[in-house]
Amino acid sequence: MSYGRSHKRARTDNISELNAKYMALDQQNNFQVMYIWIDATQENLRGKTKTFDFEPKVASDLPIWNFDGTSTGQSLGEGSDVYIRPVALYRDPFRPGPNKIALCETLTHDEKPHPTNTRQQCLDVMEKAKDQEPWFGMEQEFTLLGADKHPYNWPVNGFPAPQGPYYCGVGADRVFGRHILEAHYRACMYAGIKISGSNVESMPSQFEYQVGPCEGIEMGDSLWVSRYILHRICEDYGVVCSLDPKPVLGEWSGAGCHLNFSTNVMRTPSEDGAGWRAIEEAVHKLSKVHMHHIAYYDPHGGRDNERRLIGANQTETVDAFSSGVADREASVRIPRQVFADKCGYFEDRRPASNCDPYMVTSAMVKTCCFEGDD
Ligand code: ADP
Numbered sequence: 313m314s315y316g317r318s319h320k321r322a323r324t325d326n327i328s329e330l331n332a333k334y335m336a337l338d339q340q341n342n343f344q345v346m347y348i349w350i351d352a353t354q355e356n357l358r359g360k361t362k363t364f365d366f367e368p369k370v371a372s373d374l375p376i377w378n379f380d381g382t383s384t385g386q387s388l389g390e391g392s393d394v395y396i397r398p399v400a401l402y403r404d405p406f407r408p409g410p411n412k413i414a415l416c417e418t419l420t421h422d423e424k425p426h427p428t429n430t431r432q433q434c435l436d437v438m439e440k441a442k443d444q445e446p447w448f449g450m451e452q453e454f455t456l457l458g459a460d461k462h463p464y465n466w467p468v469n470g471f472p473a474p475q476g477p478y479y480c481g482v483g484a485d486r487v488f489g490r491h492i493l494e495a496h497y498r499a500c501m502y503a504g505i506k507i508s509g510s511n512v513e514s515m516p517s518q519f520e521y522q523v524g525p526c527e528g529i530e531m532g533d534s535l536w537v538s539r540y541i542l543h544r545i546c547e548d549y550g551v552v553c554s555l556d557p558k559p560v561l562g563e564w565s566g567a568g569c570h571l572n573f574s575t576n577v578m579r580t581p582s583e584d585g586a587g588w589r590a591i592e593e594a595v596h597k598l599s600k601v602h603m604h605h606i607a608y609y610d611p612h613g614g615r616d617n618e619r620r621l622i623g624a625n626q627t628e629t630v631d632a633f634s635s636g637v638a639d640r641e642a643s644v645r646i647p648r649q650v651f652a653d654k655c656g657y658f659e660d661r662r663p664a665s666n667c668d669p670y671m672v673t674s675a676m677v678k679t680c681c682f683e684g685d686d
């Protein structure tokens with residue numbers, strides 16, 4: 313049946329070409345908004361689209377919408393609807409032009425934060441700490457997997473050569489999937505996310521990008537949307553992005569999401585070294601509540617991070633706290649330059665790659681910016 317064969321080929325071989333043709337069609341004054349939200353796993357994102365007859369400019373231009381909570385594990389048994397309220401708006405790199413991505417928070421039927429909505433408490437904390445101007449930068453590491461869930465482009469039988477040549481490497485034998493890192497970088501810039509850098513990581517098929525500095529709630533919002541964009545790009549290429557903090561056991565690096573943090577006092581150069589003292593004081597406070605933070609640094613109360621924080625591959629063990637200047641084996645590292653300048657920021661290396669940035673940033677502010685109990 314030669315007809316069937318060629319027919320099938322014509323339909324499947326040119327998906328991107330055909331798609332470009334349809335995506336170039338005039339929208340006739342309609343505007344698409346992809347509403348996205350965090351599901352019950354506190355790890356995965358969902359999204360669906362709505363058409364508007366105006367171009368939204370800010371999140372508050374958009375109405376509350378809803379979705380079927382029984383399909384995402386978010387229904388509370390009082391009807392299946394969960395409300396989604398747009399809280400931050402971005403240009404949509406997948407539908408270029410006036411179309412948007414709206415990051416939403418989830419609300420119950422009486423418009424209270426849904427139990428899986430961690431943004432509200434984060435926003436409260438950031439509001440209280442506003443005069444200290446908390447800045448964050450997060451380093452999102454991720455691992456690409458093929459459709460078979462095996463690390464992308466690893467040998468089918470066996471493993472690549474041991475770690476060493478891959479970190480910040482170049483060459484087809486060292487970098488397995490740079491096209492995804494590059495596409496994601498530009499897509500984030502287009503969207504309006506403060507993406508500040510990227511690098512190839514120590515384990516083959518592992519990469520990192522950094523977002524920041526962002527003040528307050530913008531950190532969590534930006535990181536969640538950057539992850540949505542990452543998953544969408546991987547989907548386009550038929551690759552899966554894993555945020556598991558230890559995707560391959562053994563002598564292979566895990567994946568983290570280092571949190572860089574500063575307040576206005578820490579950042580400001582001064583004759584009397586007030587910035588340095590503020591950094592030392594924050595690190596001291598963190599040392600007192602180590603396990604408390606570990607519980608917030610992955611979506612399973614620390615269990616995911618246990619596989620990663622093992623005192624090897626540039627990590628401290630999960631049950632110990634340590635800190636040091638330029639020390640990448642410590643829980644908290646103070647960059648060499650910050651020590652020299654006596655002001656700047658510090659890096660908490662503990663958060664897992666699949667952490668909830670709302671939980672991580674609010675834990676940091678509660679411990680370091682507030683007096684007394686958190
Ligand atoms: P590393 O040396 O740990 O790999 P990166 O360059 O990957 O560092 O990431 C550094 C991060 O620190 C970036 O996200 C950047 O935005 C952030 N950063 C820089 N300055 C500050 C600051 N003053 N406060 C908070 N974060 C900062």
Ligand code: MN
Pocket residue numbers: none
């Ligand atoms: Mn339906």
Ligand code: MN
Pocket residue numbers: 451520
């Ligand atoms: Mn980094």
Ligand code: MN
Pocket residue numbers: 451453513520
């Ligand atoms: Mn890294």
Ligand code: MN
Pocket residue numbers: 451570659
């Ligand atoms: Mn780092």
